[in-house]
Amino acid sequence: MSVLPFTAPEAYVSGVFAAGEPDALSLCFVFQQTLLLTTDDPPGVRLPQHGELARFGAAPLRRIYLGTLGERACYAYEYDANTEAPAGTRWHGLRGLYGRLDDAQFALAGRALQLVDWDRTHRFCGCCGTTMQHRGSERAKECPACGFIAYPRIAPAVMCLIRRGREILLARSPRFAPGVYSALAGFVEPGETLEQCLAREVQEETGIKIANARYFASQPWPFPHSLMIAFVADYAGGEITPAPDEIEDAQWFALDALPNLPAKISIARRLIDSIVDEMRRS
């Protein structure tokens, strides 16, 4: 299986503190809210280097050291929402850059987006309101007044593809693009295991019972800060009863009559393609 999008690249070494200031060639993940700055480099796009940021008139709101990719130091920046992109550069939604930006840089952009968002939304202590400071020893922010520590937020979510004979269960949420069906998914609640979450979500969303849940793979998903953990499971009983509001439609699909599926950037598509392929060969 090829590497899932947003998986940390092999040449990347995570780091919290830079030894010095960025050099001219440092790789810059520059955000304005959720938009990433790219430099036109026909026929494609690339990330700007630190030396090119001088073309911004304004100073960034924040800068976060990410570590190194190969020999190059990597930094995430956020600029104010009113900052205009310098000539020859453009703001892009991250999803639209999949396949256009280098895969390793695309994956780190997902990480950078999450850390910028975390830094922006954890400026003040949730306990006493004091301005938080980055911690000296790890990726965390600490309140100098009361000692409260905030780590980057990661919300685990499980995904389940259910098999029944030569069919799979797919459902559509009202948020999906027209005609697209996917595997079931939901966020883990405090106090439950992944397996318990899987059984609960499937039961709540479709009224179906499952058995033999097997781990498939996981994917960091930076919209905004999920970790998707995918499983395949067997049908163990029940009739499809879609949860109102959450599930618009759910059906058993035969392998030769599949509906439109999610985009290839997501683990959902990888899960469906892989299991369908396995079922076809068996």
Ligand SMILES: [Zn+2]
């Ligand atoms: Zn505090």
